Amino acid sequence: MADFETVTVETDLLICGGGMAACGAAVEGSYWAKKHGLKVTVVDKAAIDRSGAVAMGLSAINQYVDLNSGNNTLRDYLDYVRNDLMGITREDLVASIARHVDSTVHLFEKWGLPIWTDADGKYVHEGRWQLMINGESYKVIVAEAAKNALAEADGELIERVFITHPLIDDGKCVGAIGFSIRENKVYVFKAKATIVAMGGAVHVFKPRSTGEGFGRSWYPPFNSGASAFFTIYGGAEMTCQEVRFIPVRFKDAYGPVGAWFLLFKAIATNAQGGNYMQENVGELDKWEPYGKVKPRPANIRNWLMMLDVMDGKSPIYMQTADAIKAIADKAPDEKAAKKKLRELESEAWEDFLDMTISQAILWAATNVEPDKKPSEIMACDPYFIGSHSGASGAWVSGPEDLQNDETRDEYFWGYPHMTTIPGMFAAGDASGASSHKFSSGSHAEGRVAAKAAISYIVDHPAAPNGSQAQIDALTEEILRPLGTFEQHKGATTDPDINPNYIRPTQFMYRLQKIMDEYAGGVSSQFKTSDKLLEKGMELLGYLKEDAEQLGAENLHELMRCWENVHRMYQADAHMRSILFREETRWPGYYFRSDKPSIDNENWLAFCNCTYDKDTGEWTMIKRPVKYIVAEIPEHEGEVGG
Amino acid sequence: MPSYVIPDKCDGCKALDKTACQYICPNDLMVLDKETMKAYNQDPQMCWECYNCVKICPTQAVEVRGYADFVPLGASATALRSAEDILWTIQFRSKDIKPKRFKFPIRRGVEEGKAQPFDHYPTGDDDLKSSTLMCEPAGLNTEKGPVKLSSIPTI
Numbered sequence: 001m002a003d004f005e006t007v008t009v010e011t012d013l014l015i016c017g018g019g020m021a022a023c024g025a026a027v028e029g030s031y032w033a034k035k036h037g038l039k040v041t042v043v044d045k046a047a048i049d050r051s052g053a054v055a056m057g058l059s060a061i062n063q064y065v066d067l068n069s070g071n072n073t074l075r076d077y078l079d080y081v082r083n084d085l086m087g088i089t090r091e092d093l094v095a096s097i098a099r100h101v102d103s104t105v106h107l108f109e110k111w112g113l114p115i116w117t118d119a120d121g122k123y124v125h126e127g128r129w130q131l132m133i134n135g136e137s138y139k140v141i142v143a144e145a146a147k148n149a150l151a152e153a154d155g156e157l158i159e160r161v162f163i164t165h166p167l168i169d170d171g172k173c174v175g176a177i178g179f180s181i182r183e184n185k186v187y188v189f190k191a192k193a194t195i196v197a198m199g200g201a202v203h204v205f206k207p208r209s210t211g212e213g214f215g216r217s218w219y220p221p222f223n224s225g226a227s228a229f230f231t232i233y234g235g236a237e238m239t240c241q242e243v244r245f246i247p248v249r250f251k252d253a254y255g256p257v258g259a260w261f262l263l264f265k266a267i268a269t270n271a272q273g274g275n276y277m278q279e280n281v282g283e284l285d286k287w288e289p290y291g292k293v294k295p296r297p298a299n300i301r302n303w304l305m306m307l308d309v310m311d312g313k314s315p316i317y318m319q320t321a322d323a324i325k326a327i328a329d330k331a332p333d334e335k336a337a338k339k340k341l342r343e344l345e346s347e348a349w350e351d352f353l354d355m356t357i358s359q360a361i362l363w364a365a366t367n368v369e370p371d372k373k374p375s376e377i378m379a380c381d382p383y384f385i386g387s388h389s390g391a392s393g394a395w396v397s398g399p400e401d402l403q404n405d406e407t408r409d410e411y412f413w414g415y416p417h418m419t420t421i422p423g424m425f426a427a428g429d430a431s432g433a434s435s436h437k438f439s440s441g442s443h444a445e446g447r448v449a450a451k452a453a454i455s456y457i458v459d460h461p462a463a464p465n466g467s468q469a470q471i472d473a474l475t476e477e478i479l480r481p482l483g484t485f486e487q488h489k490g491a492t493t494d495p496d497i498n499p500n501y502i503r504p505t506q507f508m509y510r511l512q513k514i515m516d517e518y519a520g521g522v523s524s525q526f527k528t529s530d531k532l533l534e535k536g537m538e539l540l541g542y543l544k545e546d547a548e549q550l551g552a553e554n555l556h557e558l559m560r561c562w563e564n565v566h567r568m569y570q571a572d573a574h575m576r577s578i579l580f581r582e583e584t585r586w587p588g589y590y591f592r593s594d595k596p597s598i599d600n601e602n603w604l605a606f607c608n609c610t611y612d613k614d615t616g617e618w619t620m621i622k623r624p625v626k627y628i629v630a631e632i633p634e635h636e637g638e639v640g641g
Numbered sequence: 642m643p644s645y646v647i648p649d650k651c652d653g654c655k656a657l658d659k660t661a662c663q664y665i666c667p668n669d670l671m672v673l674d675k676e677t678m679k680a681y682n683q684d685p686q687m688c689w690e691c692y693n694c695v696k697i698c699p700t701q702a703v704e705v706r707g708y709a710d711f712v713p714l715g716a717s718a719t720a721l722r723s724a725e726d727i728l729w730t731i732q733f734r735s736k737d738i739k740p741k742r743f744k745f746p747i748r749r750g751v752e753e754g755k756a757q758p759f760d761h762y763p764t765g766d767d768d769l770k771s772s773t774l775m776c777e778p779a780g781l782n783t784e785k786g787p788v789k790l791s792s793i794p795t796i
Contacts, residue, residue, distance in 0.1 A: 027758050031775040035767065046667040055667040056691040068782045099772075103762075103780035110761040112751030136727050137747040141756060149758035160669075181669060211710030212643060214686045215668075221687050222668040252711045350745050353729050357718055358643075358690040360731060361707040365716035367735045399772055416772075447774050455769040556669055556683070 004184045004479060006471075009158070010464075011041040012457050013450070014191035016163045016176055016230065018044030018143070019052020020439045021197035021387075021428025024104065024446030025453075026146035029195075030153035032454040040155035043189065045162040045181065045198075045559070046222065048146065052199055053220055053387075053429075054139040054439050059354040060258060061115070061131045062438035064105050064123070065098050074098050075629050077129070081436045082627070083293040085391055086585050087604050088240065091628045092398030092411050093434035100444040101437075105131070108440070111145045113138060127262035129436075132347075135354045142443065161187045163198065163226060164478050164562045166234040166424065167466040173234055173424035174464035177474050181555045186475050190464045193423045193453040196394070197446055200385035200429035201225035201570045205521045206512035207381045209252065216358055218247055218254040218380045225566035227430035228384065231394040232569050232611045236419035237621065238394055239432040239608045241570075242577035244382040244589050245390025246526065248302055250318065251376035255359025257318060259351045264344070266323035268305070268377055270313035280304040287587065287598055298389040302379055302588025309379075310525060318377050320348075320370035341371065381522055382515075382589070384570055386429045387442045390589075392574075393432025394419045395608055395623075399448075407626045415456050417449035420610075423456065425449040433606065481561045485551035501551030504560035507543070511568055514539045519575050520590040529594040533579045540572060572618070573609055580620045581607045643688045643705050644671070644695065646680045650702035653678030662694035662703055671703075696722040724753050 013033060015025045022042060029040045044051050065077050077098045082089045109115050114134040116124035124132045150157055163178035167190070175189040201224060202217045215221045232238060249257055260266040269275050277296070283304060284291035291300055305316055324344055331337035348370050352360040362368075368375055386393035398407070399416040418425045427449040428442035437445055481501075488500035496503060502510075515521055518536025520528035528536075547565050552558040583599040584592045606623040646662075653673055654660040662671035662680050671694050672683050680703070682688060694703045707716060715734040720727060725748060731741040762779035765771075774780075 028775055031759055031764075032769065036769075046669070047665050050665050050691070050693045051667050055693065056689070096772075100774055100777070102782070103774065103777050106780050106782060107761060107776060110751075111756035111758075112748040114746045114749040134746045134749075136722070136745060141748060141751075144754060144756040145758040148756055152758065209708065209710055211708070212685055212688075213708035213710045213712075215643075215688045216690065216708055220667065220689050220691075222689070345741075346743055349729070349731065349741065349743055353718065353720075353727075353743065353745070357692050357705070357720075358707065358712075360718045360729075361690075361705070361716055362712050364718065364731050364733045365707055365713040367733055367738060369738065401772060448772075451769065451774060458769060556672075559669065 004186050006186045006188060006475065008188045008190065009041060010190045012038040012192050013040045013453055014175055014189050014194045015040065015042045015197060015450070016194060017052070017197035017199060017227070018042065018046060018048040019197060019199055019428060019442070020054055020142060021430070021442040021446035022052070022195070023048070023142045023146035024443035025195045025197060025427060025450035026155070027149040028447035029450035029454060030149035030155050032451055033155065034153040036454060036458055038454060038457060040150060040153060041158065041189065041191070042146070042150065042155070043158045043161050043163060043176070043178070043187070045160065047159050048143045048157060049140050052139065053223060055220060056357065057354045058135040058138050058439055059133065059256060059351045060126050060135070061105055061133055061440045063098070063101050063129055063436060063441040064131045065102055065129065067102055072128070078629060080129070083290055084297045084389055085243070085435050086287070086290045086297060086299070086598070087600070088243065088391065088433070088585070088606065088625060089435060090398065090411060090433040092402040092407060093396065093431070094436070095402050095628065096399050096416060096448055097434060097437050097441045097445045100448060101441045104444040104447065105440050107145070108142065112141050126259060130258065130262065132263070134350070138439070158187070162559045162562065163230065165474050166194065166230050167470060168234055168421070169465050169467060171235070172422045174466045176230070177471065177478065179478060179555070179558065181559050186478065188466070188471055190466050192457045192460060192464055193425065195425045195427060195446070195449050195453055196227050196230050196430040197427045198226035198230065198430060199223035200383060200387070200392070201228055201567055202383055203508060203512065204384065204515055204567045204571050204574070205382045206516035206523070208522050213252065216253060217383070218249055219383045219385055223429070224563035225384065225570040226563070227426065228392070228570040228573065229566035231419055231424070231426060231430065232573060233613050234421050234424055235610060235613065236394045236421045236424060237608050237610050238573055239606050240386070240391035240393065241573040241609060242581055242607055243391035243586065244574065245385050245388050246302060246379050246382050246589050247388070248305060248377055248379050250359055251378035253356060253359035253362040254380055255352045255356040257377060259347065260318055260320060260323065264323040264327065266318055266320055268316060268318050270308045271315050271317070272313060274313070276304045276308045277301065280307050283307065299586040299588035306379060306525060306588060315376045316378065317374035319374050321372055321374060324371040345371070382526070384574070386432045386435065387437045389435055391433050391435045393430055394426040395433070396426050396431045402628060404628055407628055410624060410626060416452040417445060418452060418456065423460070425453050478562070481550040481552035481558055484549060485553050488551070495553070501549050502546055503551055504557060504564050507547070507550060508564045508567070510543055511564065511571060514543065515571055519571070519578065526589065527591045527593055528578065529592055530579060531594070533575050537575050540568070540575065543568060576609060576618055576620060577607045643685055643690050643708055644682050644703055645706060647702050647704065648679050650700045651679045652700055653680065654699065657699070661697045661699060665693045665697045667691065667693065692720055696720055722747070
């Protein structure tokens with residue numbers, strides 16, 4: 001095996017990741033670091049201009065609370081998020097993000113992001129909380145501000161270094177370790193505080209497409225569970241590990257449906273033209289009180305659609321032509337109608353081209369003109385994404401000023417958005433129970449976490465004390481797959497088939513098969529049970545043992561090895577949490593056939609967990625859900641969407 | 642596939658200090674074959690079709706062919722990205738449908754590279770313990786109207 005050089009980077013604030021949350025942390029962290037003479041370092045496994053979930057672009061900003069208009073209050077946003085997550089949410093965290101997100105969006109505009117405006121210069125809303133943007137370069141612009149902020153504060157950006165593990169000393173986070181995917185170098189980061197912002201996890205479950213389209217997940221395939229592993233391995237308490245997210249999108253290419261549902265007011269029907277949201281309305285009684293809330297929770301919308309799918313009423317169609325006709329019919333004359341149609345056509349295609357170009361290719365390849373024929377929609381695969389309508393992530397402290405007497409002891413321990421490990425903060429998909437932050441709220445949360453982390457560093461100025469023994473042991477472990485491959489590659493004539501090692505792609509397939517068949521993947525319509533989970537966990541145990549025998553031919557494959565180890569820990573936490581929660585609460589995300597109903601009396605609670613890396617033991621913890629402003633609604637809300 | 646490189650157009654970015662597609666791919670898929678000095682996608686099955694390699698290629702040597710396991714042949718989406726906008730051409734499978742062309746802005750009011758991160762609004766206080774972020778509260782634009790906060794305390 002080739003020799004590896006160890007590069008040691010000493011810094012004050014380390015930001016792991018390069019997506020929206022990391023860029024928010026870089027801007028805000030640099031601002032406060034400059035004032036206090038501190039150093040900020042950002043480390044990203046890719047190029048920050050196009051890394052993370054917004055790498056391709058986005059066609060909308062999905063969180064803009066618009067407090068300034070007087071139309072919305074923070075409380076309105078809390079109601080929306082709490083109800084969408086069937087009651088399981090940390091209102092203090094949601095409020096902590098929502099009260100800052102408007103200023104983040106205003107900064108995006110100052111940095112050059114084109115936000116759609118109407119004739120009066122007001123933002124064009126896609127829905128109540130969403131703004132339409134020309135978002136092809138959304139990430140490029142946000143990254144540019146982050147890079148310029150780092151430059152102004154004498155910070156540094158290190159790209160193409162993949163973070164594998166945290167460095168922990170005496171129960172505190174003192175940095176991170178990883179390796180370059182371009183040259184034979186191990187990177188050791190010693191930091192006084194670390195922000196985890198490395199995204200969520202995709203490809204833990206088997207996707208619907210298993211050929212070339214394997215990579216066409218809705219959420220990007222390069223978000224591979226690094227945040228979850230970092231926090232789990234570091235000993236941080238995790239939350240909502242059972243709350244996966246399954247979006248409904250245009251079938252196969254997973255193009256966005258938000259503009260069609262919200263902006264164009266399209267409806268979806270089964271093959272017979274029946275509106276499942278109306279025809280299956282009786283089902284909502286079973287999921288009270290959340291089933292009756294408007295807008296209907298995302299998982300409930302999934303569920304009503306899936307009932308039709310399971311009844312054989314597919315294909316399910318987005319009725320694009322009807323929606324376009326209804327809008328054009330409102331035009332005063334034929335000329336105005338034609339103009340409107342051209343505008344709608346352009347908007348509809350831009351919606352795809354800004355964020356899911358594959359969907360535009362699929363429409364063109366199947367001769368879809370949306371004003372002429374409808375398009376199929378479908379539930380995607382399960383993803384781990386705490387920023388959307390899922391909730392998985394680390395359990396972090398809320399800000400003190402957003403607590404009440406009931407919540408303070410449970411939800412506050414010193415620094416906003418710090419995990420239960422001192423010095424380790426989390427933002428974006430890395431932090432849990434604060435759903436519906438999306439791109440803008442992830443950026444805002446990165447900012448909140450970075451200011452808090454700088455405050456932590458000022459309060460704890462001692463140099464980080466990472467033990468050399470820990471660094472040496474991790475270095476050996478991280479590089480082991482290269483040595484394993486090199487040692488055994490000559491034993492067979494085909495490097496893929498060798499009894500001495502397993503390559504990362506096959507390892508991933510094995511993980512995905514376990515999750516798909518035992519933990520409620522697409523092939524069982526997201527249905528599982530205690531017995532299935534127990535068997536799945538047995539099989540996952542063998543996989544965990546075999547992770548010791550991963551083999552990597554080169555640095556790219558070494559990254560793939562560790563990505564899949566990260567996914568495996570996310571999978572482990574997921575199965576344990578589903579098993580721990582003895583009910584079905586989000587029927588459109590997963591359904592436990594042995595506990596087929598919601599149990600508000602016993603399970604209106606968080607399922608948290610911790611992992612002990614020294615013993616390999618998991619501890620499950622039930623934590624109370626306590627709201628800061630409101631009780632569960634007893635009647636329907638007034639606002640649709 | 643799905644992103645593929647046209648050998649006649651790819652010059653291996655000889656004139657640059659690094660290969661553009663390799664530099665930008667978020668999933669580390671594009672690599673340069675040092676012998677032929679041509680780039681290729683080393684693991685098409687992990688390609689998200691994000692088009693970042695297509696958009697950044699200085700010789701327009703990279704294109705995308707739809708995923709072969711569910712996309713019928715014959716269609717394409719072609720991008721030409723400049724500093725201010727992006728031009729798209731959509732070619733349908735059926736030649737009876739006229740190709741569509743769209744031009745969308747990609748940034749507004751700020752020249753590429755010039756995004757000034759700080760100081761767009763005054764920052765309310767210098768207190769590290771307060772919840773006031775850089776550019777707040779002015780950046781929330783609360784001067785335009787009342788903010789209804791119900792019972793939640795805010796900055």
